Amino acid sequence: MALDHSLVGVASDPVERTWRAGDVIVYALGVGAGAADPTEELAFTTENTAGVELRVLPTFAVLAAQARTGRRLGDFDPARLVHAEQAFELHAPLPVDGRVQVVSTVTGIADKGSGALVSTENTATDAETGKLLVTSRSGVFIRGEGGFGRSGPASDDWRLPERAPDEQVRYRTRPEQALLYRLSGDRNPLHSDPAFAARGGFDRPILHGLCTYGFTGRALLHALCSSDSGGSDPDRFDAMSGRFTKPVLPGQELVVSIWGDGDGAALFRTATDDGTVVIDRGRVRFH
Structure with a gap:
């Protein structure tokens, strides 16, 4: 058996996913919060600083909407699977302590010649209220699993603006960054x-x-x-999407270029400091 194409369009049974303040903090540290100046991001890295309320980084939404459903995509070498694209939408602010029901649906398996692109949509619903918190959409590319002749939808109309970025942000990853990030649950030996x-x-x-x-x-x-009281307000962050194009090695510097694209929207691209693009076709919505 290669890929299991019968999974397309079939929703999984709901799976419970929980997290606590410690998980939120470990995630923030895993994505570099506090590395440049520990005092600048205390709202994401501490739960007991006087006058500072612990908040959740918006991208934690992707983890909140992950859960093991027990379903397998098929038989293939897991070393040949890489994350290809990721998007999420926040329907409500993420709580510091959360309990959700996650439902996962494989929405498509597309033939890309040298491999297959498997697209999935996950929803995370508050287990107490039934309110939808997160919709997460992802794609993984599995090398060597193409050749079945079914293409996916056409790419969107994202275009690189013909002007300098309105803003650039630089962050250097740490040599042990992957070992820190894996504490949030992704123990892939890759x-x-x-x-x-x-x-x-x-x-x-x-x-x-x-x-x-x-x-x-x-x-x-x-x-x-930014918030009126200073710092950054994750409640203003609505959605984000992007396509992974090249791997990053722990220790490399990341350069995020941002272009305004109308009220409450922007385009972005992330590259390493040598100009290699690692996340392309980026979109973000905020209010």
Whole structure:
């Protein structure tokens, strides 16, 4: 058996997902919060600082909408799977302590020639109130699983603006960044085991795509969602999407370029300091 195409369009049973303040803090540290100046992001990295309320970084929404459903996509070498794209929409502010019901649906399996793009949509609903909190859409590319002849939808009309970015934010990842980020639950050995990474065609373990995504989300939050009282307001952050194009190695610097695209919207692109684009076709909405 290769990929299980019968999964397309079939929703999983609801799976409960919970998190606590400690999970929120570990995630924030895993995506670099507080590295440059520990006092600047205390609202995301501490729960007991006088006068500072613990808040949740918007990109934690992707983790909140993840859950093990027990369903397998098929039989393939997991070292040949990479995260290809990620989007999420927040329907309500994320609580510091949460309990949700997650439903996952494979929305498509597209033939990309050298491999297959598997697209999934997850919803996270508050377990107490039934209110929808997060819709998360992701795609994974599995090398060697193409050739079945079913293409996916056409790409959107994202275009790189023909002007300099309105703002750029630079963050340097740490050499041990992947080892920090894996504490949030993604224990894929592609990001820690040199032998496993070599099976995937990499010289050494690479950074999680969602870690790069989290660094990028922090940059967008601080650049676009300032609060009247100072700092950044995650409640103003509505949605974010982007396509992973190249891997990042722990220790590399990330440069997030941002272009305003009308009221409450912006385009972005994330690159390493040598100009290699690592997240492309980025969109963000805020209010």
